[in-house]
Amino acid sequence: MSELERIERRSGPGIVVRGDDIDTDRIIPARYMRSITFSGLEEHVFADARRQADGTPKDHPFNDERFERASILVVNRGFGCGSSREHAPQALMRWGIRAIVGESFGEIFFGNCIAIGLMAATAARDDVAALMDAIELDPSQPVTVDLAAMTVSSRAGSVPISLPEGARRQLLDGTWEAMRTLLEGLDAIQATAARLPYLTGF
Amino acid sequence: MMGSVAKTLLDKVWDLHTVRELPSGQTQLFIGLHLVHEVTSPQGFQMLVDADLPVLFPQRTFATVDHIVPTDGHARPLADPLAERMFSALERNVHKHEIDFFPIGSGAQGIVHVIGPELGLTWPGMTIACGDSHTSTHGAFGAVAFGIGTSQVRDVLATQCLALERPRVRRIRVSGALGFGVYAKDVILHIIRTLGVKGGVGYAYEYAGPVVEAFSLEERLTLCNMSIEGGARVGYVNPDEKTFEYLRGRRFAPQGEDFERAVVWWRSMASGPDAEFADTVEIEGARVPPAVTWGINPGQAVGVDEKLPTLSELDSSGRASAEEAYQFMDLKPGQPIRGTPIDVAFIGSCTNGRLSDLREAARVARGRRVASSVRALVVPGSEEVKRQAEAEGLHEVFIQAGFQWRDPGCSMCLAMNPDKLIGREICASSSNRNFRGRQGSPTGRTLLMSPAMVAAAAVEGSVADVRELLQ
Numbered sequence: 001m002s003e004l005e006r007i008e009r010r011s012g013p014g015i016v017v018r019g020d021d022i023d024t025d026r027i028i029p030a031r032y033m034r035s036i037t038f039s040g041l042e043e044h045v046f047a048d049a050r051r052q053a054d055g056t057p058k059d060h061p062f063n064d065e066r067f068e069r070a071s072i073l074v075v076n077r078g079f080g081c082g083s084s085r086e087h088a089p090q091a092l093m094r095w096g097i098r099a100i101v102g103e104s105f106g107e108i109f110f111g112n113c114i115a116i117g118l119m120a121a122t123a124a125r126d127d128v129a130a131l132m133d134a135i136e137l138d139p140s141q142p143v144t145v146d147l148a149a150m151t152v153s154s155r156a157g158s159v160p161i162s163l164p165e166g167a168r169r170q171l172l173d174g175t176w177e178a179m180r181t182l183l184e185g186l187d188a189i190q191a192t193a194a195r196l197p198y199l200t201g202f
Numbered sequence: 203m204m205g206s207v208a209k210t211l212l213d214k215v216w217d218l219h220t221v222r223e224l225p226s227g228q229t230q231l232f233i234g235l236h237l238v239h240e241v242t243s244p245q246g247f248q249m250l251v252d253a254d255l256p257v258l259f260p261q262r263t264f265a266t267v268d269h270i271v272p273t274d275g276h277a278r279p280l281a282d283p284l285a286e287r288m289f290s291a292l293e294r295n296v297h298k299h300e301i302d303f304f305p306i307g308s309g310a311q312g313i314v315h316v317i318g319p320e321l322g323l324t325w326p327g328m329t330i331a332c333g334d335s336h337t338s339t340h341g342a343f344g345a346v347a348f349g350i351g352t353s354q355v356r357d358v359l360a361t362q363c364l365a366l367e368r369p370r371v372r373r374i375r376v377s378g379a380l381g382f383g384v385y386a387k388d389v390i391l392h393i394i395r396t397l398g399v400k401g402g403v404g405y406a407y408e409y410a411g412p413v414v415e416a417f418s419l420e421e422r423l424t425l426c427n428m429s430i431e432g433g434a435r436v437g438y439v440n441p442d443e444k445t446f447e448y449l450r451g452r453r454f455a456p457q458g459e460d461f462e463r464a465v466v467w468w469r470s471m472a473s474g475p476d477a478e479f480a481d482t483v484e485i486e487g488a489r490v491p492p493a494v495t496w497g498i499n500p501g502q503a504v505g506v507d508e509k510l511p512t513l514s515e516l517d518s519s520g521r522a523s524a525e526e527a528y529q530f531m532d533l534k535p536g537q538p539i540r541g542t543p544i545d546v547a548f549i550g551s552c553t554n555g556r557l558s559d560l561r562e563a564a565r566v567a568r569g570r571r572v573a574s575s576v577r578a579l580v581v582p583g584s585e586e587v588k589r590q591a592e593a594e595g596l597h598e599v600f601i602q603a604g605f606q607w608r609d610p611g612c613s614m615c616l617a618m619n620p621d622k623l624i625g626r627e628i629c630a631s632s633s634n635r636n637f638r639g640r641q642g643s644p645t646g647r648t649l650l651m652s653p654a655m656v657a658a659a660a661v662e663g664s665v666a667d668v669r670e671l672l673q
Contacts, residue, residue: 020523021399021499025637029644030616034270034284036244036291038352048644053625077519078400081433081499082637083616084335085242086351107403107435108335112351166367169226177353179253182361185230188221189258189363192232196218198325199234199262202456202463 004174007147010099010119012071014135014143014154015061017046022075023082024109028091030083041087042094062095072143074132075102077125080109089113099145101152101161103128114167117176119145123152127159147172207474210371211327211440212406214471215346219329221363228365234328235345236358237314238265238301240292241618242333246355247295257299259362264323265296266304268313269618273581273608276306285619299359310453312584312610315339315552319423320586322452325464326441327471331358336552336634338429341438342422343445344471346406348435369404369436370480375411378487383669385562386421387428387554387632387652389413391493391503393485394432399501402434405480408473409439413487419448420558427553428634431500440472494539494665495636495650497527502636506655506667509538530638531647532626540665542649546629547578547660548641549605549653551615554632555583559653560591563632564599566657566671572604573663579606579621581613605660617642630659 032044050060057063073092079102080088089112092100099119113120123131134156135143144153147168151158170176182189193199209217221230236259243265250257257263270285280286296303304310310317315336318324326344330337335349354364374393394401407429409422417425422439429437446465449455456464491505502524504510512535516524528535533542549555549563560582572578580600582588588610591597597607614621615633622642623629629641629648636648649665658668 019526020519023499023635023637025616025635025640029639030618031642033241034282034288034618036288037248038245048639053644081399082335082430082635084333084337084349084351086245086333086353089351104400104403107433108349108351108430112353115351115353115357164367166224166226166228166365170228170365173225175224175226178365179249179255179353179357179360181224182230182357182363182365183255185222185363186361188230189232189361192219192221193259193362196232196234197467198328198464202460202467 005117006174007117007119007171007176009144009146010072011142011144012098013069013139014072014074015067015070016074016132016135017061018076018132020076021078021081024080024085024088024106025082027080027088028085033085033087038087038090038094041091045091045095066139071096071098072145073097073100074128074135075100076128077103079105081106084108086112086116089116089118093118101128101131101145114170114176115178119147119171121145121161121163123159123161130156208476208478210408210473210477210479211344211438211471212346212369212371212408215327215329216368224365226365228367230363231329231366233331233358233362233364234262235323235330236263237318237330237332238263239269239314239334240267240288241269242352243295243355244288244291245352246359249356250359253360255360257301257359260300262362263301265292265301266311266314266317267292267306269612269616271306271611272619273611273613273621276609309585312586313552313555313612315427316555316583316587319343319419320584322449322455325449326445326468331364335430336427338435338437339423339427339552341426341429341436342419344438344441344468346436346438349430369406371408372405373408373410373479373482374485375482376409376413376485376487377411378413380413380487380490383492383654383672384490385652385654386417386424388490388493390425390428391495391500391650392490394428394501395503396485397432397483399431399499400433402429402432405434406436406438407432407434408479409437414439415442418558419444420556423556424553428500431634441468492655492668493651494655496531496533496539497524498530498636498638499523500634500636500650502527504539506540506665509536510534512536540667542665544576544630544649544659544664545627546623547576547656548614548629548631548633549579549656550581550583550613551633552583553634554653555581555587557587557590559632560587560596563653563657564596566654566668567603567605567661568599570603570661572660575663576660578604578660579608579614581608582610584610603661614641616640630656630665632656
């Protein structure tokens with residue numbers, strides 16, 4: 001297991017994927033989940049949005065060399081709705097994404113991001129729009145997501161972000177990899193099991 | 203502590219399963235039942251090995267294989283070497299960790315959300331987790347059931363717990379009665395259309411009211427199944443006499459005197475008469491039409507009699523998605539959905555692959571023929587569903603009508619097996635998602651509807667009103 005990593009700030013070039021309700025099937029189509037590991041998923045992130053059936057590239061930010069070093073992804077509403085597949089945030093992170101800022105997220109996708117240490121936070125619609133415009137105008141500028149200050153900053157300015165306090169604390173405290181924290185309560189786990197009527201024969 | 207009359211089922215279950223409050227402010231929640239399948243578990247088991255940890259409660263963990271299995275013969279090794287590797291990895295993992303496994307040919311294999319209830323594993327008042335977003339299905343029994351990712355599968359394997367924030371509870375009351383030819387699938391599509399695909403984020407949906415009370419357990423499973431399509435990770439129905447009767451005598455249900463004691467406890471877990479909800483939504487049952495989706499998310503649905511919305515009829519938040527949907531689907535605002543030609547008909551999935559679904563589809567198919575332009579598949583949700591359907595002769599009804607009668611699995615709901623759309627094919631589907639590329643072709647198109655409506659579309663060759671075929 002990796003060492004406890006506190007995640008307070010992510011900074012790097014941005015990349016913009018516009019559109020509402022971009023589901024996890026779109027982020028990673030199911031046919032690329034036929035594997036017993038997550039390795040190599042980065043090659044297939046947004047596969048069908050990036051390539052024609054014959055393999056020729058389509059116009060897509062993840063094909064655009066201006067964004068090839070990006071680590072901060074900016075999206076619109078309902079990003080990551082649908083399937084619970086962790087393959088979606090895994091594919092994004094393995095491609096190089098370290099933080100996602102959007103108007104809203106699918107709930108399971110958001111939880112999966114935090115569980116793998118991929119920062120995710122929401123911002124107001126107008127602020128996201130301005131951030132998207134700024135990144136597209138100058139993709140080389142650093143974008144910084146800061147969970148202490150609760151802001152996302154670019155040359156367009158610094159605007160507030162939001163995320164559930166529990167998730168924020170997990171990242172800041174380095175407890176986002178929940179298993180070890182949960183195991184610390186081993187006695188309490190056994191005590192809970194012992195009081196559940198359906199585990200003790202009612 | 204609040205009196206139980208004032209608590210919702212969600213709150214009762216949550217409080218009972220709370221191990222402790224975590225420093226993050228989240229709840230460490232005990233998970234009573236963990237269901238495992240081949241797609242989202244292998245990395246979780248590997249993480250456990252890397253951490254040198256055992257499965258903490260192997261006796262509360264059950265596994266089957268569903269997503270990648272072919273439906274035209276289950277001979278091993280599977281023709282797809284990648285699928286075979288996933289299947290073998292699951293076999294190794296369940297053997298090593300001494301987990302109950304329902305493999306192909308066991309008589310109990312099937313879609314994980316079909317077999318849990320069928321085997322009597324799913325109980326009221328329980329917490330349930332599975333690495334699949336449609337785990338909300340199990341809420342039909344008054345369980346609190348979460349779809350989780352693979353790192354959380356690892357967490358449950360190692361600790362039987364999850365770190366979670368308590369959702370708010372929205373009560374959705376469906377009043378009156380449904381019209382003729384209107385099904386649970388139509389109700390949930392109507393709810394999603396009304397509240398939006400993001401409306402349920404942060405909520406558990408409690409489904410209630412006369413229509414839900416009148417539903418069979420299988421209909422409640424359909425209803426709860428698509429909670430996640432409305433954004434709600436959890437959906438449930440309070441347990442009642444029907445719930446208990448469904449469970450009585452099932453393989454893993456409590457037996458004898460245990461069962462009678464269980465019923466007393468199960469009954470006590472229902473939301474109290476004075477339970478407080480974050481909000482309540484009223485849906486008038488009589489106004490729910492047979493529904494068909496026309497777009498690329500499950501909220502983009504209309505009644506079969508309706509015309510597709512014009513862009514000006516949609517609020518600004520829905521307009522961009524609708525424009526994208528119209529372009530992708532090659533449908534036009536203002537056109538009727540009825541009469542839209544289809545190429546493929548798919549009956550199955552964790553939403554609508556149960557015996558009652560197949561019976562309703564067979565009522566429509568009986569004595570009719572699938573249109574010559576349509577490829578039609580019926581995929582039972584489990585080996586048990588298949589066995590019961592065959593005992594009733596439903597397979598003959600389907601085969602005589604020109605449907606292919608397949609083996610159980612997730613099949614063309616998400617096309618991880620060989621059952622896929624080809625090119626721009628358009629599919630009338632009883633599944634749960636109409637996302638772009640969902641059914642295996644990046645350009646393939648999906649129209650979601652009830653299984654009876656799929657059967658109607660199959661025989662007409664285009665979207666049809668099932669009410670006319672049922673008369």
